[in-house]
Amino acid sequence: MYTVGRKNYTAVAINTASKAGEWIKSRCGKHSKLKTKLSSHDLVTEVDKGCETMIRNLLQTYFPDHSFLGEEGVEVGPEASVRAVDSIQDAEYVWIVDPIDGTTNFVHGFPFYSVSIALAHHGEVILGVVYDPVHDEMFVAEKGKGAYLRGRKIGVSKESELSNSLIGTGFPVQENALTTNLKGIQVLSSKVRNIRTTGSAALHLAYVAAGRMSGFWELELNAWDIAAGALLIKESGGTVTDTKGNPYNLCVRNVMASNGLIHNSLQEELAGAHATGF
Ligand code: 2AM
Numbered sequence: 001m002y003t004v005g006r007k008n009y010t011a012v013a014i015n016t017a018s019k020a021g022e023w024i025k026s027r028c029g030k031h032s033k034l035k036t037k038l039s040s041h042d043l044v045t046e047v048d049k050g051c052e053t054m055i056r057n058l059l060q061t062y063f064p065d066h067s068f069l070g071e072e073g074v075e076v077g078p079e080a081s082v083r084a085v086d087s088i089q090d091a092e093y094v095w096i097v098d099p100i101d102g103t104t105n106f107v108h109g110f111p112f113y114s115v116s117i118a119l120a121h122h123g124e125v126i127l128g129v130v131y132d133p134v135h136d137e138m139f140v141a142e143k144g145k146g147a148y149l150r151g152r153k154i155g156v157s158k159e160s161e162l163s164n165s166l167i168g169t170g171f172p173v174q175e176n177a178l179t180t181n182l183k184g185i186q187v188l189s190s191k192v193r194n195i196r197t198t199g200s201a202a203l204h205l206a207y208v209a210a211g212r213m214s215g216f217w218e219l220e221l222n223a224w225d226i227a228a229g230a231l232l233i234k235e236s237g238g239t240v241t242d243t244k245g246n247p248y249n250l251c252v253r254n255v256m257a258s259n260g261l262i263h264n265s266l267q268e269e270l271a272g273a274h275a276t277g278f
Pocket residue numbers: 038041042043071098100101102103104169170171172173174199200201202218220221222225
């Protein structure tokens with residue numbers, strides 16, 4: 001358990017994710033107010049907002065001095081997201097929260113979404129929790145202490161060949177990024193065993209950490225989609241970078257994560273797809 005002084009950050013994060021997850025599961029398919037953000041592909045419900053408020057209130061009860069960055073508290077659009085992440089880079093402690101990662105699935109009653117809660121210390125993620133309430137899977141990582149699922153240590157896959165690798169990605173909402181990613185999918189699909197896209201980036205990262213997939217990449221994500229999952233990847237023995245291979249930090253939007261063994265191959269194939277007009 002990650003403890004500083006007498007404060008047990010990990011226990012609070014797990015309890016908070018658990019409560020939030022139970023609540024969103026009970027509301028799945030029953031939301032009332034559906035709104036769109038940037039386009040009809042980008043949805044938000046009152047449950048996203050209510051869940052974020054619940055998480056924020058719980059965390060602030062325990063840690064009133066900590067900063068908070070949650071998806072629903074940030075103006076819509078990439079520029080505002082980048083500004084919001086910039087503004088918390090230097091905070092001593094900041095909780096980075098996605099109340100529902102996979103809102104489209106949640107809205108459609110497709111049982112695959114998660115709560116993502118990370119704690120960063122001076123810009124470095126030190127705690128990450130991704131909770132899938134449908135399957136009751138709580139993925140937990142603490143800096144330097146490994147990654148766990150239901151109390152058991154998890155590790156990345158040992159696959160070293162792209163051709164034997166199951167890989168995850170997503171369909172970005174922004175048109176340019178979508179066009180780019182479709183080229184990446186086209187190039188990769190003949191090189192890997194198969195590609196999955198589940199609609200929750202945080203769960204994709206958790207699945208790579210648990211060895212259920214060997215790699216994942218996605219474009220134009222935000223810090224709240226990636227932060228907890230990035231620590232899960234590191235602590236399970238994997239590698240997390242941007243799609244150019246630069247080390248992960250909170251500003252990374254084009255993310256690439258893997259078991260480490262296929263990282264270079266994955267990056268080279270994606271770079272090749274870029275070169276052909278990505
Ligand atoms: P969300 O469900 O929290 O919105 C699916 O490919 C991933 O893309 C999910 O993590 C999803 O998060 C995210 N996503 C959905 N709409 C997005 C948008 N407009 N910009 C960036 N990411 C988005």
